Amino acid sequence: LQVEISKEAHKEIEDLKKKLNLGSIADVIRSSLKLTKYLELEKEAGSEVIIRNKITKREKEVVFIGK
Numbered sequence: 001l002q003v004e005i006s007k008e009a010h011k012e013i014e015d016l017k018k019k020l021n022l023g024s025i026a027d028v029i030r031s032s033l034k035l036t037k038y039l040e041l042e043k044e045a046g047s048e049v050i051i052r053n054k055i056t057k058r059e060k061e062v063v064f065i066g067k
Contacts, residue, residue, distance in 0.1 A: 013025055013028050013029075016028050017042055039062075039064070042062075043064055049061065049062040049064075050062070
């Protein structure tokens with residue numbers, strides 16, 4: 001599989017690789033796919049994805065674009 005991405009996207013992937021302590025770009029993509037699949041399954045099951053700030057306790061819903 002070959003994918004062309006912008007320099008900015010490549011930098012973001014490299015930054016994530018370092019931040020998540022992953023060994024390769026492929027690991028970043030696998031991790032991202034797992035997370036996306038999990039969130040999509042939860043959405044299909046009727047769940048909402050909420051982000052809560054530990055300090056302020058403020059919440060925001062993650063809105064998915066697509067289907």
